[in-house]
Structures are given as structure tokens and as C-alpha cells.
Amino acid sequence: MSDLTIRNLKKSFEDIHIIKGIDLDIKDHEFVVFVGPSGCGKSTLLRLIAGLEEVTSGSIQLDERDITDVAPAKRDLAMVFQSYALYPHMTVRKNMSFALDLAGIDKAEIQRKVEDAAKVLELGPLLERKPKALSGGQRQRVAIGRSIVRNPKIFLFDEPLSNLDAALRVLMRLELARLHKELNATMIYVTHDQVEAMTLADKVVVLNAGRVEQVGSPLELYHHPVNQFVAGFIGTPKMAFLKGTVKAVSNAGVTVALDCGPHYQLPHQSTSLKPGDDITFGIRPENIEVVAADQSPFKVRLDVTEHLGADTYCYIKLANGEMMTVRAPGDFMADYGQNAGLLPDLSQAHLFDASGKTIPRPRPPAQAA
């Protein structure tokens, strides 16, 4: 068992409030990712759980045991640092056995545990090397190995892939996903990269300015963000946000007039909106089709077009200054400044009220995940 329960957790450094009251439940075997822009408090939250920072108020419980003020070593957690934080003067073997050594565990037992972990991570041939003789990916694996030997209740990862190059990052991401399935362990992972969050997590916790914005599965966040912040943070290229005004609200949905021209009727249900309210219409790049200018009421001039091979991104600056991105097929061709029409898939559109809160849209059964 390893259930972590956080209640009304707060952390301030002098007068600066970093964590402003967080409640969170992490269940056994979950892979939870904390994600958010830099300065949102995600790393501080992880360090509070690890015991590397003192809690200002609130509590942290691990399996009914209050660990709020317990020393880091006694919490039954292991952490993988962004810098790996390997001991440079020790071999890989010593790095991995250091904690067991300090705990006074039997030599033979230590050797067995280290070699088991080395087997899982394919570190066998590297055991007698020093960290500086290892590549970035190997160091990363040693840091993970150092955690595994301790058999902790929870693994903590602090942006573990941010020092690796793009290609290695993808490989280590897969390895981590595989490791989670093999160890069947509880993992908490901090990143600022929404792609890592989407691809690794069972449950994503989106943080912003010391508060939790949304907790949910990656696809839940992608398709049903609770507010404009989450909608804009998850997904690349970013969702386009177009300002508009509510024209009518009925049982059939909401009719909006966008500042850039077109009017749309959307299936969203709202009891709080009324005609004249400011509204933001959100649409992801892959949910827009580019057609000839006379085939849509949404007429635009295409700006720069980027050919990535598999896809083409069209960047558009609307007449009222708003920017948007459209994803077209790889063989799409267009000239700089060419006129075109846009056809958004309204069943995939999002609406946000003036405060940024989402107006819920009907869920097709298949997407309810």
C-alpha cells in the first residue's frame, strides 16, 4: 500500500506564498504527473513531499501515517533529481548501495539488491564505473537505480529528462513508462513539458501559481479542460482562442459572434450565459480545415506556412490582430498572403466565459474516458 494524502498544504518563503493550499490524493500504483509553467510551485510541492523543505501549514499523510515533520530518510520515499545528483566520487555500485550501507544492511543483501536493480536497468556492465564516465542517459538510469534498491513506497521524479537531448528524452520517456508497468510502483513526476505529462501520466495535476487547476487523465484534460489556462497549456501547437460575444442561448446550444467575423451555433449547454456576454471560442489546430475562400464564411489571409513533412502548419493573423494556427495535411500547399476559408469542427470547439471557466460541451460516449 502507498496512498499519499495531502491536505490544505501551504508553503511560504518569507512573504512569498509558493503553495497556496493544496489538497490531493494519490493512490497506490498511480503514475501522477505535476505539470505547470515555471514558478507554479510544482517542484516545491515535490520537495515538500520529499521532506527537503519544511511545510508552512497543512499535512502530508502516507498510509495513515503523518509524515509532515518526519526526516526525509524516514519517509520511505526515493527521489530522482533533475541533475541526477549522483555522488561523483563513488562508482555506480557505491552510488546505488549508499543508502543501504548507511542503514547498516547486511553486505550480501546489499549486493543482491544492487544487482537486481542493475539487471532491471541494464546497468550490469557499468557497475564499477564512476558517474563522469557515463552518458546522460546512463546517469539517469543510475539515479533511478539508486531509488529502486531502496524499495520505496513512492518514487519522486523532479524533471528527470530536462537535461537530455530530444532523441534521448523520447527513449527515456518510454523506459520510464515501461518501468512503471514492470515495478507496478507509485510514481510522482514533475515536469514543465506538457508532452511528457500527456504521455506518461495516469493522472495529470495541472498547477498554476501555487494552486491546482485541474486533476484528470491526459485525454480528459485534452478534450475537457476546466478552464482556458488548462486548454492553452495542454496541446501543441496551442489551441486558438478567438474573442466573441454571446448572441443567443437556447436548449439547442449557444450562438456566438466572433470578433473576427463568423457566427457559430455551438451545442454547449449553459445556464449562466446571457446574450451580450463576452466569450472566448477555443479550437485546436487539428480541428480546422483550410478550404477555398468562397467555401466558408470564415475568411482569412494565410501568413507563413511551415512544411514539416507529415503535417503542414498554417499560421494566420486575423484582421482583428488575433493569431491562430491550423494543422493541414503534409501535402498542403499555399502561398504567403494567400486568401482562404476556415472550417472549424464545431463538435470539437470549446467555449470559455469571461472569467476563463469552461462552458461544458456535450460528451460523446466514446470520449467520456
Added chain:
Amino acid sequence: MSDLTIRNLKKSFEDIHIIKGIDLDIKDHEFVVFVGPSGCGKSTLLRLIAGLEEVTSGSIQLDERDITDVAPAKRDLAMVFQSYALYPHMTVRKNMSFALDLAGIDKAEIQRKVEDAAKVLELGPLLERKPKALSGGQRQRVAIGRSIVRNPKIFLFDEPLSNLDAALRVLMRLELARLHKELNATMIYVTHDQVEAMTLADKVVVLNAGRVEQVGSPLELYHHPVNQFVAGFIGTPKMAFLKGTVKAVSNAGVTVALDCGPHYQLPHQSTSLKPGDDITFGIRPENIEVVAADQSPFKVRLDVTEHLGADTYCYIKLANGEMMTVRAPGDFMADYGQNAGLLPDLSQAHLFDASGKTIPRPRPPAQAA
């Protein structure tokens, strides 16, 4: 006019040969991108053109004038450095006017030129600030502005976006593309990021180990790489490479047996291949469809599946240990370890002979660009 002609250019540092004989023609108004893995010599090549390194042998001509041994300042080139290299003790205005100042140009003229450049780059309100009071993107724009005021024949960019965060990188990429269209200038741009190369270039020069691998338009490189190195370097996720053997060669094409199981007949024309030759079959992630296991002879077990929202990446480890990636639609669902079949689009497949050279495939008229 600004045509740059490079002939048999070589550069060695002591015994290490960095540039091993390069011939290259850059035409007026072109946006040329040098791309390659780190250590391929792309930055050195740019520095040779700028005059910041001495040429070991070979020649560089700009509009019929031999500039191989000319001092950097007399070459009529301007360079934007990776670190921006702004003068920290000067205001933005001074930074931009420094070169004109040294050249002894009339004060009023300098002021006019600086203000013209500031207008193009929207730097007007920042002219009296010091570099440290600017954001990364603003510094970047000042570095570009410093080049513009000199009205050079060629602009050189040395990985100018690598110090910016991902979001800003996309914005500055667009701004550079727009600037190239507005100034109608010749630009040479160095990057290790194939996405930047694909999206910015009129002409991409792929370098590897001090030699040119291929020169061509981005889509030419994507669809018709001349060898396996270029095919693997361009495109994310990477093209999958599957080893196999030639079974038959005829007018109708080449029949290959892949080590991982399936046999395919491909429309590629070759006079050099004969049955029994080793061959590598290449296919891009977006040209494969995942179907039920009983619907294809190419049967696999799916490994980790990553949901990015708009797309789903399926990672597959084949029975013979080869790795491949498939791009499926955003709503594709699969379990870890599930059985499936793969249907590659053979018209988009690539073949490479034992030395890594491409066996050309027939070009449909539309793709000939």
C-alpha cells in the same frame, strides 16, 4: 546581387579535419539552412564564411570577389550569434549603431538607419534600454537589428533560437520567416534542429562529418532523401528502418523479404540490386496504419502508446529487436502488449542499399517539387 560560391573548402584544427571539402552555391535572396548533428561542421562552415576562422584550403567568393582572406568587417556580411553577443554596456541604440559609428558614417544617417530597423523589428520603445533589461526574444531582435542596419549582402545566423524556450522559438521562427520575405535578403542559417530547417529554408544543406550529404528543398529531403542518413535525420518521429533481403528485381519493381516477417513488392526501380542483397526498408510513422492482427501479414505486439491529443504514437519492438514508431489518430486506443497488424503505405516506402544509398522511387507528378 549576393551570390556566394564556395569551392573545395577545407578546414582543419591541427590534425582534426572539420570541413572535408565543400562545394556550395548560394543564390541571391535564398534562405539556406545548414543542418546536421552536433560536430558535423555546420557552425565552422558558417564561421569560415564570416571570416572568424581561417580557411585551410579552398575559396569563398561573394559576387565574383574572392573573400577567402578578407577581414571579417570587409566582407559585407552580418552575423547573429547563438548567444546574441550584444554589447552589455551599450543601449540598444548604441548596439545597433556601433558598426556604423566605427565606419564613420554621418550621425543623422545613423539615426535614420537605426530607427528604420527599429520600426521593422518593433524595437522603438526599447532603444534606450540596456540588453540586460530585455527578454530573450527582445535580445534576439536587437541582434537581428544590429545586422539589418549594416545592410549586408548576406545575413548569417548561428543557431539563433537555441537559447529561447519552446513557445518563443516558434514565434521567433515565424518572425524570421516574415523578415526574410520583407527584406528579400540572402540568409544563411545554422541549426541542429531539423524542424527549424524544414520550416524556414528555401534550400536545406544537410551536413554530416564535414561533408554535404544532400542539398534540396525541405519537402525534397523529406520525400526523396538520397541516403539513409538524411532519411533518418529529417522527420519526427524518425523513419523506421527495417532490415531485409532482396527476393526479386523486375520491371515492376523490387520484392523484399523483411527480417521481421512480411514480404513486400515495391515500385522502386533499380539496376544495381540483385536477389540476395541486403536491403533496408524505410517507412515514416504517418505512412503506417494500425489494424486488427488478422487484417495484415505484418503482425506485431504494441508496446507503450502515447496519447498526445491530436495524435497517438505507438511504439513497437519487433520480434527481431528492431524498433519502430507508428502515428495513429488521436482517438486510437490500445493496451500495453496488445496484438495488432500494420499496413504500411508502400507508395511512400523507401529502400536503401547496403551502403545506405537510396534506391529511387517513382515520383508522382504532384510531389516533384
Added chain:
Amino acid sequence: MLTLKQGRQLQTVLLGTLAWLVALTIFFPIFWMILTSFKTEIDAFATPPQLFFTPTLENYLHIDARSDYFHFAWNSVVVSFGSTLLGMLLAVPAAYSMAFFETKRTKSTLLWMLSTKMLPPVGVLVPIYLIFKDFGLLDTKFGLVLIYTLINLPIMVWMVYTYFKEIPKDILEAARLDGATALQEIYRVLLPISKGGLASTVLLSLILSWNEAFWSLNLTASSAAPLTALVASYSSPEGLFWAKLSAVSTLACAPILIFGWLSQKQLVRGLSFGAVK
């Protein structure tokens, strides 16, 4: 077992106290010297030492009557500033060449220069004295300027080299592309950028020259003698006049103490070589 919080607090207090003790131990003698300078000779020599006493100015009046303080102070000023100026004129181009046109010999040259600071000064007294005698430099301000420049040059070159090393090569290359000559590179780009570090180097050179006591005693007699020689003249024969010696020491140290105190931040920032920011 201690909680996390208690453990940290204990450590902070314990180790903080140690650091302060070290600092205090070092500063106590200065405090004691200033105190002694206001005592009578009898109070100064009392055993056990007295912390409370009736302050007197008689020592300072005595010094004013016996020696021309300003003559010595002026020598100190001239020699310190002269050697600093000369040192910077040599150190800047040397450091420039080492930092930006590094060859295989650069590191060994630096190493060689720095290691001269490890030489015992008594070891080179004889040849220096002989050379000074032959060139008529004994008891001249110019001679002291020369010797102080030689003494401080390695550390000055090293410091300036360190500051220049911190300047990205890119900036100089940009200046070169912008059409700057080597001299324009130094005067319009390099020096303005590193002016903080150069100021620290100047400060350190001034202070080290001011405090220098070995060479000033051995190479000067009266006309070029700086304040350190004045202090020494009170110490050797009449070893018992502690209060007067304290007073003259206070007078000799006062200018540099005040100067050092005013420029403390700049100085430490410079000494830290960018380690404390």
C-alpha cells in the same frame, strides 16, 4: 530523534556561531590597537590588560610633535597609486593576449607568474638590493613603485585575466565583424564591460601597496619612506612605548581602513571571481 526543523536550526546556530567566532578573533587585535592608542603608557603595559581606563590624546600629540606624518602619508599615496597605474598598464594587454589568443603556453605562463607569489620575499632581497643600488633606485619613490608593481603584477594579471575570460568570445567577434580594430576592441568593448572587475583589481593593488612593509623597510631610508616605515621607526629601539606605537599604527592604518571600508563591496565582489552573486 530531532525533527527536520529542529535539526536544521541547531546546525545553523552551531555553525553560524563558529563562523562569527573566527571573524571576531581576527578583528579583536585591531580593536585592541585602537583602544591602546588612547591609553597612557602605564595603562598600556598593565597586566592584566585593562578594558576600562581614562582615554588620553597624549600619544597622538607626541607623534605630531616628533614626526612629519604627512610626509610619510604622501609617499604612501604616491607609491600606491604609481605602482597601481603602472601595473594596470602592463596587466591589461598581457591578460588580453592570454584570455583571447590562448596558446599552449598560456596556461604555463600564468602558472609561472602566479607561483612567484609563493616565493619567500627574503629570498630575493639580496639581488633586488644590489640592482637598486646599481641603478640609484634606493630610497626613491620610483624604485618603490617598480618593486610594488613587480610584486603585485602576477595577481593583477591573474585577476584581469579572470574577468576577461568571463566575457564571451562572441562579443569580441561581433565587434570584429562590426569593423573594430584590436585597439577599438579593447577600449570600446572590453574595458567598459569589465570595468567592475578592473576597479576591484585597482583597489586590491592600492591596498596591497599601501600595506607593504618588507620592501619599504629595506629599500628606503627617509625621503621615500611610506607610512609602514614610520611605524617601524617607532618599534625597534624603544620597544616599551606601546601606546605611542599603537597610536602611530592607528594613524598609518586609518586611511586604508577607511578606504577599504568604503570600497568593501566592490573589493569582495572582485575577489570572489564571480563566485558570490
Added chain:
Amino acid sequence: MLTLKQGRQLQTVLLGTLAWLVALTIFFPIFWMILTSFKTEIDAFATPPQLFFTPTLENYLHIDARSDYFHFAWNSVVVSFGSTLLGMLLAVPAAYSMAFFETKRTKSTLLWMLSTKMLPPVGVLVPIYLIFKDFGLLDTKFGLVLIYTLINLPIMVWMVYTYFKEIPKDILEAARLDGATALQEIYRVLLPISKGGLASTVLLSLILSWNEAFWSLNLTASSAAPLTALVASYSSPEGLFWAKLSAVSTLACAPILIFGWLSQKQLVRGLSFGAVK
């Protein structure tokens, strides 16, 4: 106009030569001292100075007859090693507390300690002499150890602090998560990682203590006098015996010159604070 290549070559030659000249000027006196020690007294005092002469060992034989070289050398060794050991015992915990439990006062404490190096030593001679007299420390090796420790402590704390600062905090936090106590952190992680820097600090302290000439002359008479005092005993009254003075200076400097030469790389690496890599 010069081509790019010619311009660079000219600069490299010009500035490289300057750097070498500076270094040579500093080293010439040492060469001269060693040369003089093999001259007869008459050759040594000749004007103009002689570069070619018949070498003699008579100066060294004279010194061997008159003084107990090994007595002074032993004192130098004991005092240098003693003060270095004591200094490290104080500097390591102080630097640890400052580097890893930084408070608002940390920087001002460091600043304060460093600025003591800027004090003129003559300024604090009187109180130190009095304190030594009262505690019976005059002309004892223990007294010299104490004073050298005090003198070198600020620079030692500063150096160790700089090395500790280079160690990422993450590594100590990892050790803490692994269950290490504060002492285990220091002995099993911190010291092994920074052993290169600590070795440099030890070397510097040894050399500075060995060369110290001001305090050793003023606070010792005979039983605790180190080599620098031996040299001084040859200089003052019989000012004319240049060759003998050169010989005794050579003897005094020889151990530290050889020691410094052997450990040059480590020393410079340490002094460079990571700037040259």
C-alpha cells in the same frame, strides 16, 4: 591592410612576448640569487654585476659551520604543518555552514573575514605582541602556529567555501534522503568530492606559512625561529656579505621552491577557483 591571418599572428607574437617578459622579469631575481650564492664575496659585490665567474661552495660551508640549518628548518616544518592542520579544522566546518546554510549574514561575515587580509600587519603588531607576552607564547612554536592560523584562516575559509559552493546542493539532499547524518554528509560526501580543492588549500597554507617573515621575526628569538628568521640574522648587522646572504636565502627557499614546483599544478588549479579548465 593586413590580412586576417597576418593580423592575428602579429597580435599573438606581440602580446605573447609581453606576457613572457613580465614573467621573466619576476623570475630573474631568483636566478640571480642562486647565481650569487656560488660567487665569492668580491665577485658578488662587483660593479657591473658579473654573469661569468668561478663558482665556489665557500658560502655554503660557512653557513654550515656557523648555524644549525636543520634546527630552523624543523621549526619551519612544524609551524607550517601545525598551522595548516589547525586552520583546516576550523575552516571546513565554517565554510560548510556558510556554503550550505546560507543566511543573510553569511555574505557579510565572509566579507568581514576577507577584508582582514587588507589590514597592514604592522598595525596589529603591538596588541599581538602584548597578548603573546601575557600568555607566554613569545618564541614558542605553538604561538607561531596560532598567529599563522589566524593570518591564513580568512583565505582558507574563502577557498573552501568556494569549493563547497561548486558542489550542487542536490547531492547533499540526495545524501539526506539516503539517510546520511550531518557528519556523514561531511565525511562521506562533501570531503571526498572536494578533495582536490582542499589539497590546494592545504598547499597554499603551507607555502604562505613557510614564507611568512614579518611575524616570525617579531615574535621569535631563537628556540622557535623558522628559516625566514635565519635569513634575517645574516642580513642586518653585517650588511656587506652578499654572497653568504644569497647562500642562506637559497637554502631557506630551496625546500619550498622544490615543494611548490612539485605541486604547481594542484596549486594553480586550486587558486584558479575553477576558472581555468
